[in-house]
Amino acid sequence: MRIAIADDEELFRKGISMLLTDFEGVELAFQAGNGQELLDQLAAVETQPDILLLDLNMPILDGVEAAKILQEKYPELKFIVLSSYYSKAFIVKMIELGAAAYLVKNSTPEDMEHTIREVAEKGFYYDDKVMSVIRDNIITKTRPPSRVSFRNEISNREQEVLQLICEELTTPEIAARLFISPRTVHGHRNSLLSKLDCKNTAGLVVVALQEGLVDIKRMRF
Amino acid sequence: MRIAIADDEELFRKGISMLLTDFEGVELAFQAGNGQELLDQLAAVETQPDILLLDLNMPILDGVEAAKILQEKYPELKFIVLSSYYSKAFIVKMIELGAAAYLVKNSTPEDMEHTIREVAEKGFYYDDKVMSVIRDNIITKTRPPSRVSFRNEISNREQEVLQLICEELTTPEIAARLFISPRTVHGHRNSLLSKLDCKNTAGLVVVALQEGLVDIKRMRF
DNA sequence: ATGAAAATAGGCATTTCTACCTATGCCTTC
DNA sequence: GAAGGCATAGGTAGAAATGCCTATTTTCAT
Missing domain, CATH: 3.40.50.2300 (Response regulator)
Structure with a gap:
């Protein structure tokens, strides 16, 4: 051999x-x-x-x-x-x-x-x-997004926002997509930053991908 | 049992x-x-x-x-x-x-x-x-989606900047780390956005992780 | 040595993000 | 029915990111 x-x-x-x-x-x-x-x-x-x-x-x-x-x-x-x-x-x-x-x-x-x-x-x-x-x-x-670790900590709405952030949407775009005010999106984003212990959007995406918090099938590639 | x-x-x-x-x-x-x-x-x-x-x-x-x-x-x-x-x-x-x-x-x-x-x-x-x-x-x-590797397209410096973006550093922080001006970091970031065909930081992180352009060991988890 | 690409750096304008707040209505749980 | 979590939304600020320009120096290959 x-x-x-x-x-x-x-x-x-x-x-x-x-x-x-x-x-x-x-x-x-x-x-x-x-x-x-x-x-x-x-x-x-x-x-x-x-x-x-x-x-x-x-x-x-x-x-x-x-x-x-x-x-x-x-x-x-x-x-x-x-x-x-x-x-x-x-x-x-x-x-x-x-x-x-x-x-x-x-x-x-x-x-x-x-x-x-x-x-x-x-x-x-x-x-x-x-x-x-x-x-x-x-x-x-x-089984698209469904996981235990952080999954239990973040709410449904927060998960939706996280998904859209990972799909490269900006806050106003996310607001339009979800039919809510940009300020509300701000709120969810802030909760995510806090709950997932991140410093910025980049961190959110890293955690989302590593922890499988988002549906990769819906994203680029 | x-x-x-x-x-x-x-x-x-x-x-x-x-x-x-x-x-x-x-x-x-x-x-x-x-x-x-x-x-x-x-x-x-x-x-x-x-x-x-x-x-x-x-x-x-x-x-x-x-x-x-x-x-x-x-x-x-x-x-x-x-x-x-x-x-x-x-x-x-x-x-x-x-x-x-x-x-x-x-x-x-x-x-x-x-x-x-x-x-x-x-x-x-x-x-x-x-x-x-x-x-x-x-x-x-x-296997099917045999897409081109971005590895060859991005320069060394751009890769370094991408790595630090994924580590949740902001532009000023990256500049300090690499001993260059924030404006230069801006330039590299813009090149990355263009080369990797992204709309924002979130997109950069997604591509970086999916394509293995960054060293995951150096990141969270 | 000439041209191409990379790395450097700046101006200027706009949008987006992040960090502090407060507040209301709607649920569910105790 | 009180408490807490959730989704909603806003004020104010400043920091950061993004877009679209120009420009110099270095480095590398033809």
Whole structure:
């Protein structure tokens, strides 16, 4: 089984390489320090690696962008995403881009070997944490806006206003859409800022998207 | 742990009941022969069951319809879908409706016990087959809209400004952070609005998050 | 070295946002 | 029936954002 590594940290790459050599039947295909190098190497080698360990944080061409290209040009290549943290947004994004697994960097070597072997055998491997994120994502995405965390705290009207803010409407536009006074929209916006503990509109949108408080289907894309 | 069963076949229900009594710490809450009976029983009992085994094929009110109502009225109730076949469409549908697990009827008692225990402990359990269906569904659902990446269009400085906007900084704050004039930040912000085709800050944040143009790790949560 | 793009910065005008207030009518819950 | 939450709406201010201009310097590639 040939494994390639794409990570910007030299030391990390070397460390992983050492670990991989200890694994039965595993061979290092090549290493890359950024997404561009990775693509260059993939284009250069004659036999493609079976599995790629792909770091999210890389200069020049990062993991997300690299994954988009991989999905297009090398759909057969199974890649395991390496990241420092469990980030909801990244997990979802990378799974959507075809990631075979999502491995946090402070996992044990045993975790890594297990992940690699599962990916080799079944084509993918999602641990409990990742599955949980995926499940949340499926359920909240299809059951439009309905969630527990902040969902309990904000009122229906506030949610409507939040939705429209995320759809790039200004206060007067929202007022017109909801047939209420702009001042009322102000009030709801202020409640949202307070309840969601934000400093400005940007914060509201971040929280709304991260917490699934709005219906993404109604938005751009 | 109290478990309820909803299945139209008397013999199957009895058989499952017998099996359940063999499991450590498991107690039968009640049985129902169709969806309507299930809802009646749920409304009647004083203490809700912890887990529900829900058959898909039932007369009067089938599993799918029952699940919709369960999701609405008893969102806390974890239900395990029982079905005769692995059907992609059903798996996807039921997971969307909040199913905690999908168990085919010719599984072994050990499989069933394992599923029940995992659901009790983690809140859900998807076996390899189910996971595979979910994965296919996610990837194919999100692949079509292959839109252009904005990554290449925005400059480094613009990306930095975008990042800080998403971190809820105002223009003067961003200017101070980057040691440049607020007017320059204005310029970058305007370029972003233009390049990303947005109407306001809210739009910028939406695009930034959806397209992964910013480092989520540096943000709230 | 010439042109293109990026980064820098400003003027001016308007709109929008945010932060303090107050206040009323309508529900539901206790 | 009192209390509290919600939706409604307004006053006043100042801060921020947005639009539409111009202009310089740097940087990079042809």
